[in-house]
Amino acid sequence: MNSLFDIPLAGPMPELVLRGLLFVAFAVHLVFVLLAVGTAILGVYYFLQAYFNRDKALLAEESRILKSFLAHKSLAVVLGVSALLLIQVGYTVPFFTAIHIFAPYWLMIVGLLLAAFLLLDFVGQGSLAACRGLGLIGAVGGLACLLVVPGIFVAVLSAMESGEWLSVMADGYRLAGALALHWLLRYLHVLVASVVFAAAFHYLFTAREDGERQLFSRWFTGGMLAQTVVGATLYATVTTNPGPVFHAAVIAGGTVAALALWKLFTSADVGRLAPPFLFAILILMLVARQAAQDAGVLPLTQAMRAHSSAYGKALEPNREVALAEYKQNMAAVAADGASIYRRSCAFCHGENGDGEGAEAMNLKVKPEVLQAIRGEREYLTRKLAEGVRGTAMPYFSVYTRDRVDSIVDYLDARYKVLGAPQPPPSAIGPETFAEAGRIYAGNCAKCHGEDGRGGTTLSKDYLPAPPDFTKRSLNAGRAVQVIEAGYPGTMMGAYGQLPPEVREGLAAKVQGFYGRTADSK
Amino acid sequence: MQFLMYEMPYLGSGMAIALDAVTHVFISHGLAIGAFFIVLLSEYIGYRRSDGLWDEFARRWLKVVVIVTTSLGALTGVGIWFFTSVLVPRGISSLLRIFFWPWFIEWMVFTAEVIVILLYYFTWESWSGGRKRRHVLLGAGYLALAMTSGFLITGILGFMLTPDGWPWSGSFWDAFFNPTFWPQLCLRLSGAFALGAIISAVYLLFAPFGREFRIAAVKVIGKVWLLAMAVTALSAWWYFAVVPPAFKAYAVFAVFTSALSQYSGVFWPVNIAAAVFLLALSLIALRGRTGAVKALIIPALVVAFLFVAEFERIREFARGPYVIPGYMYANQVLLGEREFFREKGVLPNSYWFNAMNPNATPAAEGRYLFGQNCSVCHTIGGGVNDIGKRVAGRTADGVYVIIGHTQEMVPYMSPFSGSERERRVLANYLYGVANGKVPALPAGRFPAGGETR
Numbered sequence: 003m004n005s006l007f008d009i010p011l012a013g014p015m016p017e018l019v020l021r022g023l024l025f026v027a028f029a030v031h032l033v034f035v036l037l038a039v040g041t042a043i044l045g046v047y048y049f050l051q052a053y054f055n056r057d058k059a060l061l062a063e064e065s066r067i068l069k070s071f072l073a074h075k076s077l078a079v080v081l082g083v084s085a086l087l088l089i090q091v092g093y094t095v096p097f098f099t100a101i102h103i104f105a106p107y108w109l110m111i112v113g114l115l116l117a118a119f120l121l122l123d124f125v126g127q128g129s130l131a132a133c134r135g136l137g138l139i140g141a142v143g144g145l146a147c148l149l150v151v152p153g154i155f156v157a158v159l160s161a162m163e164s165g166e167w168l169s170v171m172a173d174g175y176r177l178a179g180a181l182a183l184h185w186l187l188r189y190l191h192v193l194v195a196s197v198v199f200a201a202a203f204h205y206l207f208t209a210r211e212d213g214e215r216q217l218f219s220r221w222f223t224g225g226m227l228a229q230t231v232v233g234a235t236l237y238a239t240v241t242t243n244p245g246p247v248f249h250a251a252v253i254a255g256g257t258v259a260a261l262a263l264w265k266l267f268t269s270a271d272v273g274r275l276a277p278p279f280l281f282a283i284l285i286l287m288l289v290a291r292q293a294a295q296d297a298g299v300l301p302l303t304q305a306m307r308a309h310s311s312a313y314g315k316a317l318e319p320n321r322e323v324a325l326a327e328y329k330q331n332m333a334a335v336a337a338d339g340a341s342i343y344r345r346s347c348a349f350c351h352g353e354n355g356d357g358e359g360a361e362a363m364n365l366k367v368k369p370e371v372l373q374a375i376r377g378e379r380e381y382l383t384r385k386l387a388e389g390v391r392g393t394a395m396p397y398f399s400v401y402t403r404d405r406v407d408s409i410v411d412y413l414d415a416r417y418k419v420l421g422a423p424q425p426p427p428s429a430i431g432p433e434t435f436a437e438a439g440r441i442y443a444g445n446c447a448k449c450h451g452e453d454g455r456g457g458t459t460l461s462k463d464y465l466p467a468p469p470d471f472t473k474r475s476l477n478a479g480r481a482v483q484v485i486e487a488g489y490p491g492t493m494m495g496a497y498g499q500l501p502p503e504v505r506e507g508l509a510a511k512v513q514g515f516y517g518r519t520a521d522s523k
Numbered sequence: 524m525q526f527l528m529y530e531m532p533y534l535g536s537g538m539a540i541a542l543d544a545v546t547h548v549f550i551s552h553g554l555a556i557g558a559f560f561i562v563l564l565s566e567y568i569g570y571r572r573s574d575g576l577w578d579e580f581a582r583r584w585l586k587v588v589v590i591v592t593t594s595l596g597a598l599t600g601v602g603i604w605f606f607t608s609v610l611v612p613r614g615i616s617s618l619l620r621i622f623f624w625p626w627f628i629e630w631m632v633f634t635a636e637v638i639v640i641l642l643y644y645f646t647w648e649s650w651s652g653g654r655k656r657r658h659v660l661l662g663a664g665y666l667a668l669a670m671t672s673g674f675l676i677t678g679i680l681g682f683m684l685t686p687d688g689w690p691w692s693g694s695f696w697d698a699f700f701n702p703t704f705w706p707q708l709c710l711r712l713s714g715a716f717a718l719g720a721i722i723s724a725v726y727l728l729f730a731p732f733g734r735e736f737r738i739a740a741v742k743v744i745g746k747v748w749l750l751a752m753a754v755t756a757l758s759a760w761w762y763f764a765v766v767p768p769a770f771k772a773y774a775v776f777a778v779f780t781s782a783l784s785q786y787s788g789v790f791w792p793v794n795i796a797a798a799v800f801l802l803a804l805s806l807i808a809l810r811g812r813t814g815a816v817k818a819l820i821i822p823a824l825v826v827a828f829l830f831v832a833e834f835e836r837i838r839e840f841a842r843g844p845y846v847i848p849g850y851m852y853a854n855q856v857l858l859g860e861r862e863f864f865r866e867k868g869v870l871p872n873s874y875w876f877n878a879m880n881p882n883a884t885p886a887a888e889g890r891y892l893f894g895q896n897c898s899v900c901h902t903i904g905g906g907v908n909d910i911g912k913r914v915a916g917r918t919a920d921g922v923y924v925i926i927g928h929t930q931e932m933v934p935y936m937s938p939f940s941g942s943e944r945e946r947r948v949l950a951n952y953l954y955g956v957a958n959g960k961v962p963a964l965p966a967g968r969f970p971a972g973g974e975t976r
Contacts, residue, residue: 079597081634084627091620099527101608102526112601112605116595127586324857325858328848336769346933394920396932400932402785
């Protein structure tokens with residue numbers, strides 16, 4: 003991974019400060035995430051209990067727990083913003099790699115939270131309580147959506163801390179083996195923590211009488227017990243060695259948790275016990291998490307940062323040239339025919355419309371000699387807007403109609419493309435003209451049609467298609483040239499064996515189609 | 524590029540971000556600022572006139588505003604970030620570094636905003652009577668914070684269109700107070716009040732309220748609407764006067780796209796007609812004609828939404844080939860990096876591609892080059908702005924030539940980055956895809972190259 007590198011822009015603050023801020027931001031965010039998830043679990047549990055007891059008064063009462071969800075989730079979201087900002091700046095490549103590995107799930111988070119928030123809030127704020135069925139769907143659906151989200155975040159963090167990105171990708175963008183077990187236990191650890199936090203919160207702030215406090219106290223104690231078991235298993239299944247800080251923090255956290263349980267069983271008051279103990283356990287566990295993350299990716303992150311600053315310096319000489327080009331591009335406004343032609347057309351058709359642009363040599367079907375083209379406005383506009391299939395000519399509907407019109411105007415001002423085609427220099431005698439007519443009917447008409455419109459049985463699938471001579475023509479000089487040498491890269495062959503005056507006669511014959519309508523003969 | 528890529532299936536990156544972002548703008552401007560202002564104004568009128576009906580309207584409307592802004596509003600906002608993190612990682616990471624401090628301050632303001640609106644919501648009943656004045660002031664505090672959020676975000680949005688001297692100086696103040704900052708701030712704030720009036724009128728007229736009250740309230744809403752709309756129109760004119768001509772040149776195309784670009788003549792008639800319609804309805808509201816307003820308010824809401832979408836589309840599209848003008852192209856290649864890629868090639872320098880494809884076929888290379896150069900705007904294998912359709916009909920050598928001139932030919936398209944060999948590989952790949960000779964690997968995570976999930 004030595005050739006991976008970070009963003010070549012300086013970070014906003016010293017790394018240690020950034021990591022410290024991230025620690026604090028993440029801790030505060032997590033507290034409200036736990037409160038929101040736990041409140042949703044407890045709230046929906048009691049909502050369902052009341053719902054199936056068919057007790058309307060109780061139902062309204064029970065959505066009281068959910069009422070505080072509005073505040074918890076709002077704060078969880080805003081407080082998450084700082085954590086997201088800091089982790090993206092401090093651990094850029096590891097974090098972006100991890101979210102990319104789970105990209106489809108990562109993108110689902112927004113939709114899942116949206117559904118969860120709207121549904122649970124409408125239940126919690128009493129707007130769906132009146133309609134029982136909707137209330138049920140809102141509560142259950144909202145909770146289901148909500149519970150997926152911590153699972154995704156835990157997966158992202160597990161993948162990120164592991165540093166084993168290539169193997170996760172090789173496993174089909176899934177966590178497998180030990181990582182999968184780690185994820186599962188960690189996810190459970192988060193869910194149970196949320197119940198513990200929410201139980202403490204509601205014990206302290208929403209319970210109205212002792213009976214309710216009793217219930218929350220039981221949730222709290224049961225949660226703490228379960229958390230100890232899940233946490234111990236999680237710790238036992240850690241396969242890497244993230245260093246002494248990690249182990250010390252986990253053991254200290256476990257000891258504080260055991261102490262809390264002992265105090266709970268010797269009948270201490272949950273209200274007094276929970277805040278200091280939960281705070282201590284949360285901080286210790288987050289220190290452990292931070293230590294694991296730093297052990298997994300910090301050396302790599304630092305190496306990438308050094309590499310990216312070297313890369314930035316290596317690009318420095320190019321920057322001047324690039325900025326000069328940028329300035330030039332900003333000064334070039336593609337709003338009129340002349341400037342559009344210079345930028346968009348000239349590299350094939352040439353500055354002078356001679357079909358000799360710099361790229362012409364790379365094309366089998368040579369660019370048209372625009373100087374010699376004559377066409378009806380509507381026809382030329384359509385060709386510009388749609389392009390010509392079977393050639394390099396792209397469609398210029400990448401410009402608005404007025405711009406396309408301005409290109410035609412520009413070509414007309416410069417080459418008179420809307421005017422009449424220039425006839426052959428000398429008049430064609432009637433016999434030559436008749437001869438040219440016979441040759442046209444015998445050879446050319448197979449592809450170009452008796453009427454000069456092209457699209458015959460033979461040529462209807464040709465790419466590029468023969469042009470419609472009634473709408474588009476060529477100056478005689480150019481027409482003779484095409485007849486003589488053919489049109490390279492197309493089915494139009496060379497007829498250089500014909501005598502010069504016949505070629506001119508053919509040019510005149512073809513020009514004769516120009517401007518004819520369907521009924522004129 | 525040293526980030527993994529993810530392509531949004533069917534929608535493509537741009538459209539996915541746009542759908543989320545436009546919804547966010549509508550909520551954050553229309554509800555969090557505009558509709559909240561109507562709530563606050565109504566509470567104030569109720570307080571001054573001791574009129575319970577105004578207070579009741581404000582309280583009920585606030586509940587909807589709070590639920591929707593703290594869920595849909597907040598999440599679509601964070602959603603822009605979630606989407607860009609996956610779809611344009613290098614662009615968003617760079618912006619985060621250039622604008623770290625505004626972003627950080629914005630976070631503090633955002634947090635304060637949420638705390639204050641929650642306090643305001645939960646204290647509606649307890650802070651009544653003698654404490655009502657304090658409650659109104661609390662609401663005013665929230666509004667000030669919400670507008671501060673707008674101030675901070677506008678600096679970043681404006682920068683993405685008009686970075687002014689920043690590419691040369693690297694100065695933060697050049698970047699933040701860029702030429703479109705002030706006009707855009709005026710436009711967003713006045714637009715927010717106009718939107719808020721329209722959305723509030725919908726609630727007023729469709730939720731159960733008495734006839735007398737509706738007439739009185741719709742007149743007040745009409746006043747806010749008319750005034751805000753007038754300022755919005757002036758600010759829009761000011762804003763577009765400041766946008767560089769090179770960018771403004773694509774404004775109309777931004778709205779019509781190549782699908783409808785040849786009907787662009789209707790741009791002004793339609794826009795003017797829509798604005799006149801909104802103006803006329805505000806005058807009808809001002810006269811207290813609840814029936815007429817009710818009949819036309821939903822179309823007005825749709826028109827307002829379309830105006831928001833149109834503006835954001837123009838603002839996002841007009842910066843054309845850049846995601847950060849003067850620094851980074853839309854496909855996340857740095858301006859200064861293009862020469863490097865021309866000499867050394869993209870593929871040899873892509874860590875992920877080489878790690879995942881030790882024996883890459885030309886098709887895998889082409890697919891990766893497409894992902895890296897084009898997929899920020901184009902989809903492959905069917906979807907919005909499908910590259911297969913874009914290339915269809917062109918010859919292989921034509922595709923090759925076009926790839927080398929994207930920026931000249933189509934001024935809002937990023938130039939190709941890569942070596943001469945890579946240009947040929949991409950051309951052959953795209954030609955193959957357009958003609959059904961090479962299977963178009965669907966969107967997904969790259970650099971899987973030969974294989975995607």
